[in-house]
Every structure is written in C-alpha cells, then in structure tokens.
Amino acid sequence: MTSKSVASLRTSAVIAAFAALAALNGAAQAENKAVTYKGKAVRIGNGSAHTVVHTDASGKPHAIGIVFTSDALEGLPAAGDAGHSDVPYVLPMPVKGPKTVVDHAVINWEPGGHPPPKVYDVPHFDFHFYLIDPAERASIRFTSENESGEPSQQPPRELLPEGYVIPPGTAVPEMGVHAINTASAEFQGQPFNATFIYGYYNQRLTFLEPMASLEFLKSKPNFSAPVIRPARYNKQGTYPSSYTIDYNAASKIYEVGLRDLQ
Template identity: 55%
Template sequence: MRVDQLGVCVSLSISAALLGLTTQAVAEEQVFTGEKVHLGMGSAQAFVRSENGQATAVGIMLSADSLNGLSKPQKGRSAYASYLIKLPASGPKTVFDHIEINWEPKGHPPPKVYDKPHFDFHFYLSGQQARNQVHFKSDADSADPSQQPPAEQLPQGFIVPPGTAVNRMGVHAINPASPEFQGKPFTSTFIYGYYNKQLSFFEPMVSLDFLKSKPQFSEKVARPAAYAKPGAYPSAYSIKYDDQTKMYTIALEELKEGG
C-alpha cells in the first residue's frame, strides 16, 4: 500500500469513528404522556421520558392553572383531596405502577415542619389492590420492628420514626438532616415509603408557595445499597416551571439500575 493510500484509509477511519461518536452522543429523546386528570382549575398528567428506548425519568406535569381553585379547609371539612394519576399506556415501562397526588391544604404533622399547604406526590411500586391491603392499628406502628426496612434498603441517613404509618400508603422514611428539620422553611423534600419492610413508594413533597415561585430545582437523592425488586430507580428529583409551556414538572430523574 502506498503512503498516500494509507493516509486516505487513516482519514476515513478517523471520520467513521467521529461519526460513530456523534451518532451515539445525539440521543433520541421521547416523552410519553398519560391521561389528563382535573386538578384545581387545570390538569395533571403523568409522563415518562426516554432516551434511545430506555426510560430516564418519570413524573407529573401540572398546568399552571392547576394551582388555582384548589379545595380550602372549611368548618367541619378537611378539604384534603387525592388524585389518581395513571402512567402512559405507551412507551418504556418502569418499576412504577401508578402515581397519586395528595393535596394537603392544611399540611400535616409534624407541626412547624410540614403544616403548610403542600402536595405529596406518591410514586407507587405496587398496584392499587395491594395498596388497599396496607393497614395499621395506629400511626405509631411505623416504629414496630416488623415495619423497619432492612438496613441495605434504607438510604444512608434516613430513618423511619414513629407516627408515620398511614393506611393505604405505608411508613415514611425521612432524613433528619433535611433543611426543614434544621429550622429552615419547608419548600420541598424527598421521602421513601415502605410496607412490611419492603420499599413501596417514592415521595417528593412540595409546598404550594415553592411551586408558585416557579422554581428551577433539581437535587440528587440518596439511594439505598440494594433494592428488593430489580429495575431502574431515581438518582435525583426535580421541580421545574416552564414559562413557555406554562407547565410545572415534578420528576424522578436519572433512573439507574439497582438491586
């Protein structure tokens, strides 16, 4: 082979390699959406974002007007409301079965921490039938050894304190180092949920005031060392407002294999 031919071959090889890298770097992103559900004066719907056929995020989209016209406490009525959100029928599957939005117009315990209007976004691993079987004698059952998850399934720094057992949900694991437990105002936080020692839901909690501030928030989440069920689990979560689409997104991001 002549030297000039060798140069052409080398050049073609480099071009092909660069082309391959470019093709690989440009990921094909798709967003699949579920059915809309009426919320406030607007709507909510689930979405799954994927790249090259693999789910990378699952979340909720809220129209801007969904924050208006929400139920308010009245004498003799709590005004608490829940909304079942189905995941998209098409697109890549995830470990999640469904989502439920809980509107807490008066907040909930502990006092001076979560007692302000906020949303609980529950991303459930189990189906609705299994959730209906979740029952406790009292909220203190979360302290019972039968409800304490194995250490490897609890993220570092998280605990399951007494008073967090809720029927049709499970027990709630919190991080005592979170800002709201250090005297700072509650804006958002991330909670893990369990039932009979098994991971059952992920829960971003977001205050109404924080949503109305039109945030551009994202944060890594602590992951347990192991998961009982194989699949891709979140490594981060985000709360964002898009001024162009007038939509809020609350998402579990960076889904990665675990367990």
C-alpha cells in the same frame, strides 16, 4: 417485452428500493429519537395533571414525572372544607412506551399540611410514585399511626438510605410508613420548600415521594437535588439519582421529575 418496458421495470424497481430504504431509515431515526410518553390527564384544581416517561435515544427511560398546569394550583379544596384534610388525585402511567418500576402515581393535596408540626404543617403536595398496584395500596392498613415505629415496619438496613429514619407517627393507611431524611433543611430550622421521602410497608419499599410546599411551587422554581439511594431495592428496575421541580414559563406547566434513572 420491449427494451423500453424492461427499462421501465428497472426504473420502478430502483424507485421502490429507494422508497423502502427511506422507510427503513425513517424507522431507524424514529427509534433513535428521544420520546416522551404521556399518561391520561386527570382534573386537579382549575387545571389538570398527567404522568410522563422520558426515554433517551436508545428508547430506555431516563426520567419519570408528573406534569401539571399552573392553574392546577388554583381552585383546590381549602383546609376548612369538610372531608378535605387530604385530597388524592390518582394518575395512571402511560399506556405506551417502556414500563418502569412505577405502577401509578398519586398527588395528595394537603391543604392544612400534616405532622410533624412546624415542619410539614403548611399547604403542600405529596407526589407519590407507587411501586405497587392500586389494589395492593388499598389493602394497606394500620392500627395506629405510631405503628411505623414498630420493628415489624422497619425495613432491612440495606433498603433504607443513609440518614433516613422511620419514626413513630408516620403510618398512613393506603400509603405506608414514611422514611424522612433528618439532614433535610426543614429539620435544621429552615422553612420547608421541597424534600424527598421513601415509603415502606411490611419492610418493603412501596413508594418514592417528592414533596413541595404550595408557596415554593408558586415561586415558579427550577429546582434540582440529589436523591440518596439505598444499597439495594426490593423491586428490580432503575431508580432516580436526582429529582427536579421545574416551571416552564412558556407553556405554564410544572413537572416534578424522578431523573437520572440507574
């Protein structure tokens, strides 16, 4: 082998080494970059909605959300339409990315609202983030909506956030019983805009639920509020310390987010 050939091989080896180093650096940078993972889009109204998981630079999830286009608020079933007192839209979580405590999400469109009267009886959306799978959710049954007030449906005190109560009349099949924060603005004589609900079944936490009125969403808010957390959770994982409802004027999309996961 000539000296020229040896030099050429050395040059090729150096180039290959630099290429490998660049690839490693690129992979490291990709790993150290915040990423948003998206779930499959579902048709809602005249638009669409999907779930998201936002990760930080280390790859850990810091927020879970439901994203929907502004036209999803149009073309929805009306309150007078037969069979449309509650319209569910099931959203799968992203296939890729880290797993969270949320198994799937459901947007429930309430065209005529629901009880209690003069509180939640306005057109609004219930954004359910379920900690259980669809089969378990489908198996939830009650003999009466007032079953939520019975001792068998009252969770241990440490699973219920301070200020929250589960009154009679909040047991809903394929959902669970609903815990409300009696200190929320809508229970202090103010109009219902947005609130945060916890859901349970057989004394276990089964869903996290931001709610927002249609009127509030159409105001294109940039809203954030703390989430009152229970002393413990029955499912291991990270849970939100705040929730947000944001409208992006440039992209014309909304995001309802569970944020500051801890």
